[in-house]
Amino acid sequence: MRKANIVALQETKLKDSHHLSTFTYHIQHALGHGKCFIAVNDPRANPEYAPALSEDTAHRSGGVALVFDDTVPGFRDLRHMTELDVAYKYMVVNTHWQETPVYFHCVYAPVQPTERVAFYDSLPRDFPEDSIHVVMGDLNLPLDLYLDADKPHHVHTVGRINCLEWLAALRVTDAWRMHHDEDRTYSGPHKTTRLDYILADTHLVRDCYVSSDYKRPDAHVAGDHAIHTLVLEDTHQTMGKGYWKLPKELLQYHQVREAIATEASRLLVVLRDAQNPGVVWHAWKKRTRRFLQEAHRHVKSHFSREKTASAVRLAEARRLHSEGLSNLQDIEEEEKIFLESEDMWKLYYSDLNFDVHASKNERSTTHFFRPPTKVLYKTPVRSNSSPTGRVLCVRMTPLLQIEPHAVVSFVSYGEN
Structure with a gap:
């Protein structure tokens, strides 16, 4: 914990308020009093909590927590948004990076599949348009059915x-998968699925990603899941209010082009007779920008939704075939559709990865602009053997000063 700035915990399993006090004491002892912020969503830690008669206090489960050290930007403004809590399962802590609202989500999804749909549908989506989100926790399902699951x-x-759909609404991306697009690693207790994720704002990952990793805890550490880490470092940009720029590929969709043209034609009629055309023009730009942002979010999540839906149909076709309710041709058709959707998904992530690497390659560094090493000045090439066996000699003439500020060297080639 001392090496991390933000730690998300699942399965806190607190017994009572005294247990929470002990936990807080040890955290403050490790990080320093007043140098950490601890937020916990575990109703058992409430002094007024009364366990139900059917509750087994000896075998507790659930509970989430977030721990921040004082080096986190916006540390003094951190606030646990208790109004968004889902007992034992979900919590949000927010702050501000200058003018930009930032939300840290800690998730411990239900283990029972029948409870997941209602759980994810209940999670909040209504946040400021320019907000930044980081989602951490155990989603209890693989985001990629084939790379994140052994079977x-x-x-x-x-x-x-x-x-x-919830993750798409928050505009977050799987940073580890973006940089390990074909790798397989399993974080679950049985080492057959990747259930634990850190998903961060897409632009934050693109501009600030350093590394990400999974590591099994040491034997003396409690827990059966792998520990997931993500390192982000912002050294070349100042954080300000989020700025959205229209992606050019969005204009490739004819629905978007038609919508813009239709709205523009309506605006032209109103603008000619308006007494305050500047206000009308500004309002139209804001509405159009909001529409384009919504379309952009829909397009970004489209590939994942299509791949997921085709994978579900393929699994269902295989099940029906195993029960003798469908033929082989049905499976082949579904496999073809799935492979096409998977290719589109890979292409999307390849383009995203290209943007990430391109932005890194364009950074100016002292290493790039370093002076040539002295070896380059001390090791001249005086001769070389040609493929025909002849020796090519290079004779350097002294430097000739032509103009006061222009120095050139002459090179003559000769054969022996």
């Missing part, structure tokens, strides 16, 4: 689309 199972699809 795909129909149980993995329950609630998955609902989860993806």
Whole structure:
């Protein structure tokens, strides 16, 4: 914990308020008094909590928590939004980075598949347009049915689309998968599924990503899940209010072009007779921008939704075929559709990865502008053997000063 700035915990399993006080004491002892912010969503820690008669206090489960150290930007403004809590399962802590609202979500999704749909549908989506989100926790399902699961199972699809829709609304991306697009690693207790994720704002990952990793805890550490880490570092930009720029590829969709043209034609009629054309023009730009942002979010989540839906149909076709209710041709058709959707999904992430690497390659660094090493001045090439066996000699003439501020060197080639 001392190496991390933000820690998300699932399965706190607190016994009572005294247990929380002990937990807080140890955290403050490790990080320093007044140098950490602790937010917990575990009703058992409430002094007024009374366990139900059917509750087994010896085998507790559930509970989430977020711990921040004082180096986190916006540390003094951190606030636990208790009004958004889902008992034992979900919590949000917010702050501000200058003018930009930032939300940290801690998730511990239900283990039972039948509860996941209602859980993900209940999670909040109404946040400021320019806000930044970071989602951390155990989603209890693989986001990629084939890369994040050793053996795909129909149980993995329950609630998955609902989860993806919620994540798309927050505009977050799986940073580890973006940089390990073909790798397989499993964080679950049985080492067969990747259930634990840190998903951050897409632009934040693009501009500030350093590394991400999964590591199994040491033997003396309690817990059966792998520990997931994500390192972000902002050294080249100052954080200000979020700025959205229209992606050019969005204009490739004819629905978007037609919508803009239709709204523009309506605006032209109103603008000619308006007494305050500047106000009308500004309001139209704001409405159009809001529409384009919504369309952009829909397009970004479209590939994941299509891949998920085709995977569900393929799994259902295989099940029907195993029960003798469909033929082989039905499976082949569904496999073809799935492969096409998977190719589109890979293309989207490849383009996204290209943007990430391109932005990194364009950074000016002292290493790039370093002076040539002295070896380059001390190792001249005086001769070279040609493929025909002849020796090519290079004789350097002294530097000749032509103009006061122009120095050039002459090179003559000769053969022996």
